[in-house]
Amino acid sequence: MNDFVDEARSRVAHLLRMANTTDDRVRARIIEYADTTPEPPVMSRAGIVTTGCPQCHRTAWRQQDAEGPVWVCASCGHVEGVIVECPHCRIAMRPPPLGAPDRWQCPDCPRVAATGESAQDIEDRERQRLEALALLDHAIGLCAE
Known part of the structure; x- marks a missing residue:
């Protein structure tokens, strides 16, 4: 079977195939579940x-x-x-453009975030960014000597 045929199958067909059962009661419960729950996007x-x-x-x-x-x-x-809020500036971050990776940006500071990240995750990333910049500045200074 090619990918196109598999994509054309319904959600019910996929669930029944994953269940791999011939028990009519189980199959009926799977069909009921598929009919009463939303399709994922x-x-x-x-x-x-x-x-x-x-x-x-x-x-x-x-x-x-x-x-x-x-x-x-x-x-x-x-x-x-x-809405993703910058934990430092306490303002809404700019959302990623359509089709871009999930990377929100604060309009006032260099902090970035992904949807659902905690304030601690955002602050940890900023701390790591600042540490990396300090190391790069130090390395550039050593090269200049």
Whole structure:
């Protein structure tokens, strides 16, 4: 079977094939599950990212629209913009451009982040960046002597 045929299969067919069972009760439960749960979105460069919906507390998927990344609830349809805040400046970071890697940038300082990173992760990355720059400055100074 080629990849195209496999891609054309339904979600139910994939789940049934993974289950590899002939038990009609199990197959019926799998079909019911597929019919009552949302389809995951198409995988993006950042993979599939989820969070809890603030309204119905079910699964919201991260999607990208023309204005940037948004959370879209698979159950109630609630849409909310994704916001990443710079822990140093306490302002919203600029979202990555459409199709670019998941790299948010602070408009006021050199800090960068990925969606879902903690403030500690962002500060650790900045500390490592500053340490690397100091080492490079030292190495350049040694070469100049």
